[in-house]
Amino acid sequence: MAEQESQVHRHADADGHFRRKDSAFRSTVSSNPDAEFPAERDRYVLYLNYGCPWAHRTNLVRSLKGLENIIQLVVLDPELGPEGWFFSGRWGSAEKDPLYGFTKLSQFYFKAQPDYQGRYTVPMLWDKRKETIVNNESGEIIRMLYTEFDHLLPEELREANRPGGGFYPAHLRSEIDAMNEWVYHKINNGVYKTGFATTQEAYDANVYPLFEALDRVEQHLAQPGHQPYLFGENITEADIRLYTTICRFDVAYYLIFRCNLKMIRHDYPLLDRWYRRLYHDETQRTRGGAFKKTTFFGIYKFNYLKALGKRSGSTQTIIPAGPFPDILPLEA
Template structure:
């Protein structure tokens, strides 16, 4: 079972691989729809179930403590649960992504198995080193960079991280302008790099620009290549996107609801931008 929340970008990347691989009948999805300041993630019933469908608990921490009765660390999503051994498999999104990419291949049709996909694999062998290099700086300065800027403890720290963030977005814009990096980050096929970047970019104009003060530039106005890349993924309903998994897993209202409760603190959901994403 994969426990997730639609607001969380780290959970979003695991949902994308889950959908692209066609794991619906193998790994069950359970939405944890609310977050409490004291108890953390919990099942409110507002959108998802009002209790954990496996054990009946109201809070995610119940699952963490079922796996380890002495656990007192952070309770996070995504979280992958083993129903046979009744324990946590993993709660680190990049590791869950890799598991979803290959670990269940023996249960999938031949065309969905990574070993049979060649250049269309999520992590093609001939690109693995390049993917790892790009993923590393994208994580540090963009995926995590928006949080470093948004939760900066001083003006100086904010300036440092917001500057690095936009330098990296500039670098991505240049990267997408190179012939071999079109229409996706490493050419004609969607790779793990696209999946890791997408949750941050699709949230950028909607929440990070305003709530996290990442407002030097907007994706839709200032980064034409990144903007085209984003819209191509979001609006794609072909086989390569498993019938539109990027759009189907992007819930803008939940994203805004979640971030306004965390960053703004008052839970008032902003109306814009209108539209949330432009047509391709």
Template sequence: MGKLIDGRWSADGNGSAPTDGAFRRAESTFRNWVTPDGAPGPSGQGGFRAEAGRYHLYVSYACPWAHRTLIFRALKGLTDLIGVSVTHPDLLDDGWTFRTDFPGATGDTLHGTEFLRDIYLRAEPGMTGRVSTPVLWDGKRGTIVSNESAEIIRMFNSAFDHLTGNTDDYWPEDLRAAIEPVNARIYDTVNNGVYKAGFATRQGPYDAAVAALFDSLDWLEDRLSRQRWLMGDRLAEADWRLFPTLVRFDSVYHTHFKCNRRRLIDYENLWDYTRALYQHPGVAATVRLDHIVRHYYFSHESINPHRIIPINPILDFDSPHRRG
């Protein structure tokens, strides 16, 4: 995917698998927080007060991390307060681009730039690091607030409530201690686990990643056989962090990343649960399988060198579910 080095673009491949063959994800660079009054958050600087029209979200529909932020933007009624620009699904030598020759790719509707790296360079002209989605941009200060999806969704969960009147809370204080270990296991073995399997370049790291992935899917299947959502009767952050991986599983991860012990639709409860989340108001519009399939199979030349886009299964996410 390339990266910036001292403000200059280097198309160096994904650079993700070192000599031991194991995939390691790079840390996010910008870690500020939008807060109701602009006070500093848990990291970074203060001065990012929640205001209508001030912030802009840069995403790829293909990226599961960006998908989280689109979901929370929809759930929390932020679509009129926070604008969105959508990249082209192809991630090639120039990284994420704002080409518009694919349905749903909007271009940079805020600045009219050509590449996502241009947004990073506006914030830090001499930057060294990866250029990833999502990006939350502050139009008032002319900088990036955050490119860490796990933190952006927590901002969206509560920082704008006084503006929207939407007080739905997916990270309630009484569930936080229970949510954190669930999030941690899902991130390590499922959200990132599919990447650890798919980008492994040696057998050992692949075997370890795929075994942990299916152990966790079995654990989730059992958990969901006994309760409506991951944390019981209340939809929580953990559910929305898991969903982007599940909705991509059979179309991409099962085949492209060789996570093929079982399909999502082979899990009675996980498949039912995924459909229930997909049908939650506002969520279906955040899912673009055309972007997802195109991105993975076309962008990862080392995995799919001929860039053949598979026919893929027909999945009916709108079929009835049993979760009320």
């Protein structure tokens, strides 16, 4: 058990740098009824926990797209156990898996592939019909959710009918892809490379580029055509992918991951305004508050404290009181 525990909780390589591994299951759900994984109502289950920012992308898009009655959601505990993610009944988690009565996520990975050797990550999209994992890469899952279930949705929620052409519109694709690239390396994953660094050199190598990239987002928002959302009048994938890191920043990454050169609320006025606008939006634009409903500040403090504590051997989880409030009101 001790050996297994150290493997599951070992995040950094021997040189002190954290390197994220590629996801193993990369199939696609398709609107084509003859596809290997055709989009059908009540066939797919999204497994995730509320702490993980990659999983958060998929939960957010499920809500934004109105897919709650089409794709089932099953929530795991936000603490990484000795054998990976598990069911517990706390923090919004199911007590056990509703399909097979499994107690941990790894059981799905072995059911799908008995000789599986990678990590047991969330999010994970499960096919109830074929009893296998379709995909465990959030960036790919969200793109399936934008379009492939559209024939099951009312007209106004279909991608082609959304204002501005949807979350990943053809005319903005190259710009969104370009932004995703540096936001991923420097910000989404940059906070992990900073927080999970186990040497001063690895920490220093990542913390400065992270804040340079946040400065770059602030400059981006100051340019014409980049307000109120990153690419103008409509929410796009670029907003979705940046949001799930920014909502964890002041409450968790700043203190727990030592990303503390600046705070979003005090040092990035345009970015903070963009963030507050998304979080507090409870109109039809966000299907009645998809950002707020999928954001859990208390869990972020808990899960990152636990993640760092396990690695360092500390069992201490005094949850920091601040910052207060978790997010500023819309009109701050």
